[in-house]
Amino acid sequence: MHVLLVEDDLLIAQGVLAGLQLQGFTVDHMAHAAAAEQALQLGHFDAMILDLGLPDEDGLQLLTRIRGQGKDLPVLILSARDSVVQRVAGLHAGADDYLLKPFDLRELAARLHSLLRRSSGRSTHLIEHHGLTFDPSTREVTLHEQPVILSRREQALLSALLQNPGQILSAEQLQDSLYGLGDGVESNAINVHIYNLRRKLGSDVVKTVRGLGYRIGVPHEPA
Numbered sequence: 001m002h003v004l005l006v007e008d009d010l011l012i013a014q015g016v017l018a019g020l021q022l023q024g025f026t027v028d029h030m031a032h033a034a035a036a037e038q039a040l041q042l043g044h045f046d047a048m049i050l051d052l053g054l055p056d057e058d059g060l061q062l063l064t065r066i067r068g069q070g071k072d073l074p075v076l077i078l079s080a081r082d083s084v085v086q087r088v089a090g091l092h093a094g095a096d097d098y099l100l101k102p103f104d105l106r107e108l109a110a111r112l113h114s115l116l117r118r119s120s121g122r123s124t125h126l127i128e129h130h131g132l133t134f135d136p137s138t139r140e141v142t143l144h145e146q147p148v149i150l151s152r153r154e155q156a157l158l159s160a161l162l163q164n165p166g167q168i169l170s171a172e173q174l175q176d177s178l179y180g181l182g183d184g185v186e187s188n189a190i191n192v193h194i195y196n197l198r199r200k201l202g203s204d205v206v207k208t209v210r211g212l213g214y215r216i217g218v219p220h221e222p223a
């Protein structure tokens, strides 16, 4: 899951970045509204964490503008502005959640998971698919009730495919959800992760749709 963090306080940003990366999120950090807007044009993000007091623009103005451009990713405002009027203004501008500073990183991660769950239309926490389960908050995977050990990138890849069942995701989209904008990515990296997922979960678990990309398939049967 690829998150855009927009925060000009570098200490807070570093804490959030490190905490969310430990939880398996891919995070890009921008300290200015203009840079954030550019990042949103360049990459695909599953959610945005937005500080309101930014050096070049108020975060609410940025939020209003990107909603006007039709960008509908979940947005969580992170702010020290604690009056009811200000929170309501944030929600009116198109925020999905509002967390007050100071905050606990675990709460931030839990709220992000809940936003992502809602935006993918799931009502329960656990994603289940033909005997395969994936828990987005612990990133635990089981197949026919047996735990399966996946690397961080394999988990991210499986998560992207499971969150969009029936949809074909291009190699570029998959790459976007696994890697940050600045990460150097080997051209065959996605293929390697797909190969490993098939090895661990069955050759049909990732379906190749020729010329278009990939979608989730059916894992192997119980032995």
Ligand code: CA
Pocket: 007, 008, 009, 051, 052, 053, 054
């Ligand atoms: Ca700030």
